[in-house]
Amino acid sequence: MKKAGKIILITGLALLCFAAGFFGRVYVESHPVFPWTRIYAASQNGTELLNQYFDDVKFEGKVLPGDDESPLQYSSGDWEIQTDAKGENIIAIALTADAAKEAEEHLTTARRDIGIVTDSAETELEKYVDIKYYLDTEVTEDGNFYRITVTEKNNGRETGAEGYFVYYTNGTLFSAAFSERVLDFPENEEIITPQEAYDIAYNTICEERKDLEMSYDFSEDAVTLTTAQIGQVYHIELYGERDSMEIYCICVIYACTGKVEEIGYSDR
Amino acid sequence: MSKNKNKCKKKRLCFTVCIICIASMFLGVISAEAYVSKTIAGYYRSDFVSGIAEAGVQQVLNAGIGYNISSYHVDASAATFKKSLQNREVVLLHSHGSTGYVTLSSTEKVYGTTVASWTDTLSAKLLYLSACKAGAQSSTYGFLPYELTKKGVRTVVSFKENISASSTTNGIHQFNLIAITNMTQGYTVSQSMALAYTTFRGMCTSGNYWGADSYQITGYGDYYLRHT
Incomplete structure (x- = not known):
């Protein structure tokens, strides 16, 4: 009985500790009152970013306790280069005009114009x-x-x-x-109009997708003439509806012949 | 003599209990780590194609890089979606979407404003939203990828324009799969997407990129799938 009690006690304690470890970890990972993981990420990111751009300087991440907005920084005299809090952008801060110029030169090498x-x-x-x-x-x-x-x-x-x-x-x-270039000018004169292209696309889709309730909504914006590897084509955007869900359709048509090259749907 | 023996016995017991407790706590921490890391979820609708939500998840699992816990959700609720964003490392979604939102089923939508109202912190490292215009900002529904990263998702991939596919070329599905394959090969999300688009352009002879040209990355682009 005494032995059984001990086993139960030890098992209970072990389970308690397992739970503490498990939930403690999840809590630290996700709870907003612990911003440390985010600061660490920013710190890592910022350090990597600066080290990537400035070959001659070794940067080390530094985070001030209790302040997740602290940037990482490198300073030389009266100018300094920092990353923002997320470590995504490099910022230069200078105290004088000369220092600003010097900092700017360093920044130029970091991010090309x-x-x-x-x-x-x-x-x-x-x-x-x-x-x-x-x-x-x-x-x-x-x-x-x-x-x-x-x-x-x-x-x-x-x-x-x-x-x-x-x-x-x-x-x-x-x-x-x-x-590569596929067209040399003068352009091919026999080109169908955007309205004709739209009509071909509309009729083809109505025939192919009987499950869609197509809306006829021709406008200049719905048709784009562009040049692709296969020559000049119209890209035509249309919309249909199925079970109250709007389905987007795109039709590619040869501008010279009006032949349909391909049709895509958002639900395919 | 007997008192000493008892003392010694008690000490040994205490020591054993301590060791067991420490080991249990350690195991707990490891289990928690495994619970969040190296896990992947796919979301799609029953009245839509599954796309990357199934093929992408399979691609990652088959890559042999240590991702082995997966779940598929069909016509899920927003609450389930949120839960996955809290306890899955990678979430891949293919669905119908529009400016400012994605749909999880014919009745369930997740708006930018929905996410803004969530009080929990999200811990997913990558969310891939393969849905029309979900990456575009809406004055009514908010800016979905931005809200997601604000709540803690490290990287969100989304599309600002309509995306589509044809039965012959597989369009956006092909692009998505190339991107995920790149990620399994050690490239960061930024590199994977950029490489995928370069590859995909070479495949599209009609100059129609099925919406792939409108992809955007919100949050950190430096996330990558860890190899074990």
């Missing part, structure tokens, strides 16, 4: 395709990268030559994809 990176992307495309017309460039930033699309255009019409580039924000090229 978007104009320089754009020029670099255009030069890359020119290496691949003999560019005859002007280049149109679009840039998207997603924190870690500049995503750049360079498109060759003639009188506002795409020629098919296109480059897609992903650069790290310090200007290093990460990945790229190219497509």
Whole structure:
């Protein structure tokens, strides 16, 4: 009896300790009154970010207790470079104009000016395709990268030559994809109108998807003429309804012949 | 003599109990870690295709990188979804969506404003929202990915425009799968998405990227699936 009591007591204590460990861990992981995990993440991120950009300086994460907004910093005399609290952006703070200039030089090496990176992307495309017309460039930033699309255009019409580039924000090229020019001008005169293209798309979808209640809603915005690897095509956006759910449809049609190339649906 | 023996016995017992308690606590911590880490959940609707919610989860499980606890949720409730965001490392969703929200079933929606009202902290490291326009900001329904990261989700991948697929090319599903495959190969989310899109552009001859060009990453892009 005495022995059984002991076993029960030890088992109980063991279970209690297991529960304390388990729930304690979950609590620390998720509870907002413990911001330490987040601070640690910011600290790690900020340190990595600074070390990535400044080869000549070794940064170490430093978090001031009780303050989760504390940035990581490196200072030299009267200027300093920091990351923000999340460790995502680099900020320079300077006390004098001269110091600001010095800090700015350091920052420039960290994050390449978007104009320089754009020029670099255009030069890359020119290496691949003999560019005859002007280049149109679009840039998207997603924190870690500049995503750049360079498109060759003639009188506002795409020629098919296109480059897609992903650069790290310090200007290093990460990945790229190219497509060659498929059209030389003068343009093909036999091109169907956007309205005709829309009608073809609408009728084809009505025939193919009897389960959808299609809405006819032609507007200039619903039809885009673009140049792809297979030539000039219309991209046509339409909407249908199934069980009160709006279904998006996209139809690709050859601009010269009106032949349907492909149709996509949001529920496929 | 007998008193000494008893004392010694008691000491030994106390020592054993202490060791057992410490070991149990240690086991508890490890179990808690396993409970949150290396786990993956897929969400989809019964009246929709499962897409990445099934194929992506399988891809991660089959990659042999240590992810072995998974759950699939069909027509789930917002409460279940929230729970997964609290106790799963990775959540992959394919569903119908629109500006500011995603749907979990024909009746259940998760708006940006819904997430903003949650009081719990979320601990998922990656949430992949494969749904039309769920990444776009709505003045009525809020900004879903932003609210999710604000509540603690480390990285949210979403799309700002409509996404689609055809029966022949598999469209957005193919893109999503390339992205997840890249993640299983040690690339960060940022790198995986960028690489996937570069690859995908090469595959799309008609210049229609099935909405893949509207992908966005909210939160930290440096998350990666850990290999064991």
